[in-house]
Amino acid sequence: MLLKDILYGVGLSAVSGTTNTMVNTICFDSRKVGMDDVFVAIKGTVTDGHKYIAKTVDAGAKAIVCEELPKNMVNGVTYLEVDNGAKALAIMASNFYGNPSKNLKLVAVTGTNGKTTVSSLLYQLFKRAGYKVGLISTIKIMVDDEQYATSHTTPDALVINKHLSLMNDAGVEFCFMEVSSHGIHQKRTEGLVFEGAIFTNLSHDHLDYHKTFAEYRDTKKKLFDNLPKKAFALSNIDDKNGLVMLQNTKAKKYTYALKTYADYRANILENQFHGQLLKIDDNELWSKLIGDFNAYNMLAIYATADLLGLEKMETLRLLSELENVDGRFQYYISKEKITAIVDYAHTPDALKNVLDTINALRTGNENVITVVGCGGDRDKSKRPVMGHIASEMSNKTIFTSDNPRTESAALIIEEMEAGVEPQNIKKILSIENREQAIKTACQLAVGNDIILVAGKGHETYQETNGERTDFDDFKIVKELLTSLNK
Ligand SMILES: CC(=O)N[C@H]1[C@@H](OP(=O)(O)OP(=O)(O)OC[C@H]2O[C@@H](n3ccc(=O)[nH]c3=O)[C@H](O)[C@@H]2O)O[C@H](CO)[C@@H](O)[C@@H]1O[C@H](C)C(=O)N[C@@H](C)C(=O)N[C@H](CCC(=O)O)C(=O)O
Ligand SMILES: Nc1ncnc2c1ncn2[C@@H]1O[C@H](COP(=O)(O)OP(=O)(O)OP(=O)(O)O)[C@@H](O)[C@H]1O
Ligand SMILES: N[C@H](CCC[C@H](N)C(=O)O)C(=O)O
Ligand SMILES: [Mg+2]
Secondary structure, eight states: OBHHHHTTTOOEEEEESOSOSBOOOEESOGGGOOTTOEEEOOBOSSOBGGGGHHHHHHTTOSEEEESSOOSSOOTTOEEEEESOHHHHHHHHHHHHTTOGGGGSEEEEEESSSSHHHHHHHHHHHHHHTTOOEEEEOSSOEEETTEEEOOSSSSOOHHHHHHHHHHHHHTTOOEEEEEOOHHHHHTTTTTTOOOSEEEEOOOOSOOHHHHSSHHHHHHHHHHHHHTOOTTSEEEEETTSTTHHHHHTTOOSEEEEEESSSOOSEEEEEEEEETTEEEEEETTEEEEESSOSHHHHHHHHHHHHHHHHTTOOHHHHHHHHTTOOOOTTSSEEEEOTTOOEEEEEOOOSHHHHHHHHHHHHHHOOSSOOEEEEEOOOTTSOSTHHHHHHHHHHHHSSEEEEOOSOOBTSOHHHHHHHHHTTOOGGGGGGEEEOSSHHHHHHHHHHHOOTTOEEEEESOTTOOEEEETTEEEEOOHHHHHHHHHHHTTO
16 A cells, blocks of 8 residues: 555654655564564553664565654655654554444443443344444454454554454444553554444553553543544443543533433343343333343443434343343352352452342342452552452452462462451452362352352453463353362
């Protein structure tokens, strides 16, 4: 493709060389640069792409996009100076793939919890309504029925646009995508044209990366600030930051809530283990997904379907058919009626919500046994808080490992233990090996007890020192209960 076409809409502050030249592809990692590529230098959290410019020229790069022109420029190579490398990359990626977000209705879902649930269920609902649909989520990318693996909740701009372009080829009309705060901050979604954006909620997470809660909130808000006028901005105003998200947006504003007046409202009429009865817009609806948090998710989906033009009664009918997303309140009931629940709750708020939901469903003296850990190389400040919540809200808690990455699992567990209040200390155990921890929970459980295995949900690995070994909470807990003949 012609370099000048890739650069359309990228503000250039200095140019050396010609842009009227063909380039092969766009690259932002020097280790992957090949002949005739354009390399975009990005300042990252670990290193700075600008350090590798000379290397990429040696590897055959035909053009360099950077925030400061290097002192030594090689003849025949085009150097382009931009304000922000990450932003330039996103716009270039969009141009390179033919601005695919313009050819479908792209809806962003942001918030601390519920992004995967809301976007995956919207995908399911629109599929059931007969449309061709796309999904970009933590679990997978779907180009209608075609599945692709993914490594990020919000992938880099090249991956996003490549898959959106595949969606264009497949005739996809609607695409639902998770937009994480890392994604917004690193400008992975810059240059995308959104039809609308949904805010689910905001609570404690990623304070290692964003430093303060205000910065974390303002990063999420940017998604709404940048929406076009014709888009919709849909926000949960029961959340105390719900209105903040809408403050400066040009888009059409819509609200949803369970507890206060809003454009879209719902009530929970009945809550059972197998589902809940909701009232949305004066119509009753049976949802297979339980818990107050899923009432919010259902309402967000209903509102979005309405804003995208689906017929309300049809939406209500389809909502009642939706199935749980993998690893989100996924449960198994054993022979002895022990219920094992696997849930991706990896933030204090999610853990509290799941335990609230479980505790509200208890009918007798059954025990709740929670197995939980916290990820390594991620927000450390959530560890004691999650330790406190688990031990306070369960009869027995087993702290264990959850992707320790480069940290010591034992030290992470100690940080969780630090949050346990004196009266709860006798309720906790710490077993570093996650399989052993789950096994102990299974051994302790008797008929009607509930085992919650939290934090990894759909994940099928355990990551230690950069190595991933197979690990699947749901499979393991089910196998253990069976082998223990429970
Ligand atoms: C902290 C973080 O988000 N890091 C992301 C970031 O990497 P980075 O800033 O560390 O990059 P870096 O290593 O400093 O390198 C800077 C630049 O130099 C380049 N480089 C580097 C080395 C070299 O030899 N040559 C070279 O050119 C790199 O390609 C990069 O362009 O940019 C990379 C490319 O897009 C991402 O893959 C990487 O995600 C890492 C792996 C990650 O774990 N991210 C997680 C925390 C994340 O993004 N999570 C959110 C979900 C959060 C949620 O659930 O809410 C997500 O959206 O997935
Ligand atoms: N609307 C919600 N409000 C609060 N908690 C929720 C909500 N929806 C789901 N949860 C809880 O949070 C967990 C994670 O949900 P989900 O995977 O949908 O969130 P996410 O925002 O995609 O997370 P991530 O940031 O890791 O991608 C669930 O397993 C459940 O415990
Ligand atoms: N999207 C979340 C996933 C956390 C899941 C947990 N199992 C872990 O590995 O920490 C994050 O990047 O913080
Ligand atoms: Mg997600």
